[in-house]
Amino acid sequence: MGNNTKIQWCHHSFNPWIGCSKVHEGCANCYAEADFAIRRKRVVWGPNGTRSITRTWNDQVKWNKAAQREGERRRVFCASLADVFEDWRGSFTEADGSPAVHHQHGHRWTMDQLRRRLFGLMESTPSLDYLILTKRPENIFDMWPVDEKTGLRKYFGNVWLGTSVSSVRTAEKMIPHLMSCRQLVPVLF
Secondary structure, three states, rough: OOOOOOOOOOEEEOOEEEEOOOHHHOOOOHHHHHHHHHHHHOOOOOOOOEEEOOOOOOOHHHHHHHHHHOOOOOOEEEOOOEEOOOOOOEEEEEEOOOEEEEOOOOOEEOHHHHHHHHHHHHHOOOOOOEEEEOOOHHHHHHHOOOOOOOOOOOOOOOOEEEEEOOOOHHHHHHHHHHOOOOOOEEEEO
């Protein structure tokens, strides 16, 4: 199924940024850290580490046009090398290690700005279903976009939210947080 991924249950994968901090035992053998922090040395994992913006932010428009042309929906695994709902307060770098600067405003990118950019991209590509897996479901609701007209959290018909659990303890802690986001998206996993 995958056009640019070997993941069988999606057509594409998209990482808006790379880097994360471990939050529970399910993070112990993190493949993303092993590949991008240890092997490739692209980022430093952890709360005092680094985060790196990727260069693949334009691919989704092409994927959306192709899906529309072919009359099908396409699934995009989003942020397999990061966590969209990480409460990161540090700075971002570009792929080459230079500081990531917002081109229109001239200041360094923040996580909140990148999250807004990501949700704007998802809104503008309605033929793509974005699958977001998080280990921080307790942050989803507070970090979710708000409709400026109504003041309510926006509904995204093309986003699926999931949480990964590694034990009964993490399941009991995380699944209720995920379930509380039912009004935001059509699919929880």
